[in-house]
Amino acid sequence: MEPRSRSFYALAIFFGLFILFLYGPVITIGILSFQGPRGGLTFPMNGVSVHWFYDLFEKQAVGDIWGSFRRSFVLGLMVMVCTVVFSVMCGLAFRSRFRGSGLLFYLIITSLIIPSILISLGVGLIFNILDWEVHWSTSGMGSQLTWTLPFGILIMFAVFNRFDKSYEEAARDLGASWWQTIRFVVLPIIAPSLIGVALFGFTLSYDEFARTLLTSGSKNTLPLEIFGMTTNVTTPVLYALGTLTTVFSLIIILGFLLIAYLLRRRQERHGSDAGSGLV
Amino acid sequence: MNAPDKYLELINLTKKYGEVTAVDGISLTTGATQYVCILGPSGCGKSSLLRMIAGHEVVTSGDIVLEQNNITDLAPADRGSAMMFQSYALFPHLSVRDNVAFPLKMRGVEKSKRHGVAEQFLERVQLDILADRLPSQLSGGQQQRVALARAMITNPQIMLLDEPLSALDPFLRGKIRSELKALQRALAIPFIHVTHTQDEALALADLIVVMNDGHIEQAGPALEVYNTPRTEFVARFLGGHNIVEAEKGKVSIRSDRIKIGSKKTKNSLNATVSEIEYQGSKIVLLARSERDLEISAEIPDSDFFQNPIEVGESVLLSWKADDAHLLAG
Incomplete structure (x- = not known):
């Protein structure tokens, strides 16, 4: 092997520190959530137990953990579906340069750089002016979409940039209607990317904080609930909750990856004898 | 061999992209069983011409008449034409069988029936044993033949081929070239084949159409075009x-x-x-x-x-x- 230069080791150490900084907090909370029944919010550990995980399922003095989890989950799914549907439609529309497409594109992307708390404030204000009730499923979803949609659209732009138009022309040539072309050719080909967009939509919504802060109404989503609890709850049950939601997020991501993997496998099953009989 | 004439008629066909004229008032008549090669350098408008015949490009002015039907403004599938794309455009997510059966599926033919027909067409190109493969698991020549089978299943009156051999290596190119010619003879329908390779056109064509800068420089039998090039461009482009x-x-x-x-x-x-x-x-x-x-x-x-x-x-x-x-x- 080639000898490594000295800068390699320096950079490796720097990178190691960066990783530690990235995951240190999560690991710390993970460890502290196994605090003994008499332990506090900080080190040292006073024994090791899963007491606080049990406690999580008991009736809490403050906070509605499971209610807020349910809301966050449903909201995440709603945002995910909207993001996928609108991103695909937007990606299809932007393939042809229509009048004002450039301006529209910048308008969409701009919402990524507007401070999220301002969007939250603005949406809340509009609902107030129109005398509508702010609710996590209406105003909350709307302000979350200002965050997830630009991401989804940017991904779809990249996808359609690489998409070979002759697939669609071939489909039309072979008698497919416009809708059949989308249904049987375009969507199946871009399906793996759609899983990515869906994952983005769900996870961005699931841990969205600032945009939901002033738009969720009287019922909190999970991140808001956790934030509320940090000022009231004084036991490691908070850490247990943090650990559990982190694990939940990981399961969701792995679930999506599994779906992507199975989709690919299903395609490849057709060709199990690949490699034999090539001319 | 070239009778009856006037099978496909292009009348003063023009294509403009904004200010740029890609195809400039082309008129051409081809026979019912002719192998036609449209030959020209890149950017001469030959692909635009083919795509207009196929219906993938809107005609700016002029008419396309196929067997006495004016097909100028018809949808691609309603023209009786089948197009072979340069990249073959085989659907990557479908097996070879499902690719070939695709036109039947769009028409609502039930699964077992359309698979049966697809396999007959795959047999004709000797690929029935690879029906379960995905396109990415085939060689270039095999992909080409799947694309041909898929085009044939629509029962076309005319086959349009956009640089069908350019993605193949030279050895395979000669082999597939003769397969194309044999297929055209067997189907007895006109093939319109766009190419920028002179020997391909000479080897295949009953009628060579040499294009340059949006117009026809010369159209005629291969022998005539090669022996008596009409213009300096044709002589230089053919080479030799x-x-x-x-x-x-x-x-x-x-x-x-x-x-x-x-x-x-x-x-x-x-x-x-x-x-x-x-x-x-x-x-x-x-x-x-x-x-x-x-x-x-x-x-x-x-x-x-x-x-x-x-x-x-x-x-x-x-x-x-x-x-x-x-x-x-």
Whole structure:
């Protein structure tokens, strides 16, 4: 092997520190959530137990953990579906340069750089002016979409940039209607990317904080609930909750990856004898 | 073989992209069982022309008539044409069988029936044993044949091929080329084949259409186009021709009709050999005339080695008066 230069080791150490900084907090909370029944919010550990995980399922003095989890989950799914549907439609529309497409594109992307708390404030204000009730499923979803949609659209732009138009022309040539072309050719080909967009939509919504802060109404989503609890709850049950939601997020991501993997496998099953009989 | 005529008629067909004219008022008539090659350099409008016939490009003006039906504004699938794409455009997520059965599926034919028909068509291109594969698991030549089977299943009245051989390696290109010709003969429908490769057009075409800059330079049987190129462009693009200034104007002379002579005549010139290329059955001699004209001569290898010539030598190149063909314009 080639000898490594000295800068390699320096950079490796720097990178190691960066990783530690990235995951240190999560690991710390993970460890502290196994605090003994008499332990506090900080080190040292006073024994090791899963007491606080049990406690999580008991009736809490403050906070509605499971209610807020349910809301966050449903909201995440709603945002995910909207993001996928609108991103695909937007990606299809932007393939042809229509009048004002450039301006529209910048308008969409701009919402990524507007401070999220301002969007939250603005949406809340509009609902107030129109005398509508702010609710996590209406105003909350709307302000979350200002965050997830630009991401989804940017991904779809990249996808359609690489998409070979002759697939669609071939489909039309072979008698497919416009809708059949989308249904049987375009969507199946871009399906793996759609899983990515869906994952983005769900996870961005699931841990969205600032945009939901002033738009969720009287019922909190999970991140808001956790934030509320940090000022009231004084036991490691908070850490247990943090650990559990982190694990939940990981399961969701792995679930999506599994779906992507199975989709690919299903395609490849057709060709199990690949490699034999090539001319 | 070329009757009945007027199977496909292009009438003053024009395509403009904004200010740019890609196809400039083309009129052409082809026979019912002709293999037509549209030949030209890239950007000459040949692909736009084909895509207009296929219905993937909106016609700016003019008409396309197929078997007395005006198909100018019909949807691609309603024209009776089938298009073979340069990239084949096989659907990557569908098996070979499902790719071929795709047109039937769109028409609502039930699964077992359409799979049965698809396999018949795959047998015709000898790929039935690979029906379960995905396109990415096939070689280029196999993909080509799947695309052909898929186009054939629509029962087309005319086949449109956009540079069908350009993605293949040279060895396979020759093989598939003869398969295409055999298929066209078997189907007895016209093939319109767009290419920028001269020998491909010469080998396949009953009718060669040489295009340049949006218009037709010359259209005719392969033999006629090669022996009597109408313009300097055609002669140069086909290759194997020399352009020489004569009394009446420019003439073209096929390289293989130029001999190394000894007697100075009206149909000869002095030149210095600048390059000698050995090409197996023949030798290609490049020479520069006194008027700085580049001349190429193809000499059978046996003739050449009887009287070998060295680079830098002076030679007298001559030809028969009948072999010099006057060019237009």
